[in-house]
Amino acid sequence: MRQENHIEVLSTYIDDVNKSKKHTHEAEPDEKLKGIYKTVHVLKEHAEIELPSQDYVERVAKQLKQLQERKESNLQKKKKSSWIFSKAFPIAASILLISSLLWQQIGTPASASQITVVKETSLTSLGESEVLHPAYIQGENAIVFEKEEQIWELDLDTNEKKAFPLGEFQYMRDPSWSPDGKSIAFVGYKDGIASIWTMDRGGQGMKQVTFPANNTEFHENPTWSPDGKTIAYTKTIAATSEPHGVAVDSQEIWTIDVTRNNTKKIIDGINPQFSPDGNMLSFTREAGDGQFEIWTSTVDGKNPKKRTEGQESTWSPDGQFLVYSKITEQTEVIEGQPNQTFRTSLRQIWAVHLETGKLSQLTDVGVSEQEKKELLQSVGDQNSGVPLEFFLSGENSDYAPMWSNDRTKLFFIRTNNDESKKHFNLYELTLEYE
DSSP: OOHHHHHHHHHHHHHHHHTTOOOOOSSOOOHHHHHHHHHHHHHHHHTOOOSOOHHHHHHHHHHHHHHHHHHHHHHTTSOOOOSSOOTTSOHHHHHHHHHHHHHHHTOOOTTOOOEEEEEEEEEEEEESSOEEEEEEETTTTEEEEEETTEEEEEETTTOOEEEOOOTTOSEEEEEEEOTTSSEEEEEEEETTEEEEEEEETTSOOOEEOOOOSSTTEEEEEEEEOTTSSEEEEEEEEEEEOSSSSEEEEEEEEEEEETTTOOEEEEEEOEEEEEOTTSSEEEEEEEEETTEEEEEEEETTSOSOEEEEEOEEEEEOTTSSEEEEEEEEEEEEEETTEEEEEEEEEEEEEEEEETTTOOEEEOOOOOBOHHHHHHHHHHHOSOOOSOOEEEEEEBSEEEEEEEEOTTSSEEEEEEEEOOTTSOOEEEEEEEEEEO
């Protein structure tokens, strides 16, 4: 096969991989293409696609060579196979060619520091009950989420929903998919204890992962490391508070090695998320007065740094951005009534570029002009001199952002605050980078 044809076929193959489609050939691929195909998947999982340079080639080639050596050492007496590269195609050429194509099709340019929304699409209704902690299943076009104290899975292609049975649990919350898509970590409340559990895709193979000391210790918000070996979670210490509710004493981020069961405190905070390379964490801290901040640290809790105001952070697949939800409050004086104001509270999706700190607003929920008009009419022209504040929420509330694995899409939950409409809906944003 001529070199030009190799590039055309490879480009089509990468396109199909990005779209989770099965690639078909007019003829059986030769050994050269088979080797490069394997490299495509390794480089995509490597999650470090850049505009190719010699430094990039050397760095990635070294890492992939080490990866291959570890793989082959595990084979021991078995026949060693060139599972990453075909001998017919040089390693540098493989990386340059594939990286160039991947960068053109799915990569974020190194100079991009802001995100623009090209299109906003409503995908499906999730019903009238509150939807929490959705997680996108990479490569399968499906999400899992918490609703009515159970875990649900939604197939976005068929719109079919299924609930995992509670069994002996009083509730199941905070689902998180393992990187290989075979397991779900979740919070299971059983015998008065809230701890981290795992199960397989079919809801079988239940295994308790963490063991709280007593019923004042709650383990929540599990999230997997990219290699699937570690789960980070929130450890909350709280006690019953009279006359009702609980009083939180502390909230910390811990990790557990799922193979060795070793636990370790990392840092104060909640809702941890691993970076794509597994070297960093993002998390949320309360800032007082109901406000929240997004921080990052190394995976061992060192070098903590505040990034922006917000919560529910999640990393872009290339690690350049954090996307999150933020509640913004604004106060507006009513025209002609200096003692009377509108106070609005809007929950929207934002992104921050980690290197430059530049912010991108990705959704705009707005305020109902009809509701605002009705409030103004109720005020009338009279000015009693008594200070009045009218509270308005957005027409919608946007939260729980989730990335697709090709960086071009972002999913989120939109709550419609109009009682006459369906409340919880799954939306999709199509993105471009600047």
